[in-house]
Amino acid sequence: MDILKLHNITFSYNEDIIIENINLNLKKDERISIVGSSGCGKTTLLKIIAGIENNFLGTISSSKIAYMPQKDLLLPWRNIISNILLPIELNKGDLNKGKIKALNFLDKLNLMNYAYKFPNELSGGMKQRVSFLRTIITESDTLLLDEPFSALDAITKEDLQHWLLDIIKDLKKSMVFITHDINEAIFLSNRILVCKNKPMNQLIEFKVKKNITSTELKELKENILKIIREG
Ligand SMILES: Nc1ncnc2c1ncn2[C@@H]1O[C@H](COP(=O)(O)OP(=O)(O)O)[C@@H](O)[C@H]1O
Ligand SMILES: [Mg+2]
Structure with missing residues (x-):
């Protein structure tokens, strides 16, 4: 199919x-x-x-599709978890549920230590991982x-x-x-x-x-x- x-x-x-x-x-x-x-x-x-x-x-x-653009920038003034939650916020989705899901993902992918850090504290590779998590957080x-x-x-x-x-x-x-x-x-x-x-x-x-x-x-x-x- x-x-x-x-x-x-x-x-x-x-x-x-x-x-x-x-x-x-x-x-x-x-x-x-x-x-x-x-x-x-x-x-x-x-x-x-x-x-x-x-x-x-x-x-x-x-x-249902999720799209990660060529230049997918994290918002520098938001910490990692709230960057990941951005699409849910924009879609007026359930932020509490979203947060649990985001923390689960971060945990599963060994990124928990970064949840409350800011984008400028992350390497290029870490930023791309976070951008990717932001892409997959919505159902798709x-x-x-x-x-x-x-x-x-x-x-x-x-x-x-x-x-x-x-x-x-x-x-x-x-x-x-x-x-x-x-x-x-x-x-x-x-x-x-x-x-x-x-x-x-x-x-x-x-x-x-x-x-x-x-x-x-x-x-x-x-x-x-x-x-x-x-x-
Ligand atoms: N917003 C736009 N307005 C006009 N032309 C554009 C625009 N975006 C891309 N193009 C042109 O479309 C063509 C294909 O671009 P693009 O899809 O970005 O190629 P690729 O991703 O394969 O490098 C290029 O010639 C580019 O200059
Ligand atoms: Mg291109």
Whole structure:
């Protein structure tokens, strides 16, 4: 069953076509990555799915979605717990229930010591973990993540990739992940969609085998890279 389905999506900024006739589907518990060079329309596509850009042609059907933007800033004057509770506050949800949930998450993810700290007391990696918690605090089946680790150093990035995969599997969420890092896409996804052209008018699909051999991995990377370079 598709938990998200895009049919013939076309979108322009002013007169410029950014996305043309794109189809995409996501099944429950599936994780896909969209990779492609800068400016090919990845963020725009995610904003369309998130309902932030509405002026598109085509149809979208989806279950409940949570979106973490490319620059997801924590509010510096709020401590971590009240940053995480922000979406609940904005939706006028139950803050008491939300707080219990947020504290549970922080505890489960070994972040309890940070609950009452402020964003400027956290490292870049910690901030991204908190932003992610803020994204998953609302009920949702599908997470849309726009290059959440691109500003982090290599070691932190690798730690967070493992951290993310564990949580996503544990919470049984589906995911659309955007990155320009092919290794990251392969590690995190069941399927990779590569943006071939600008404007984005075709997504080339690669399946990631569960127990991929190093030879297959090398071949997969080369094939993806070739499409991005030719685009
Ligand atoms: N708000 C906007 N108004 C006009 N053009 C935009 C806007 N946002 C993005 N664009 C243009 O749309 C294209 C795709 O941008 P974007 O989706 O951010 O690409 P990516 O995330 O793949 O780097 C780029 O050419 C960019 O300049
Ligand atoms: Mg982008």
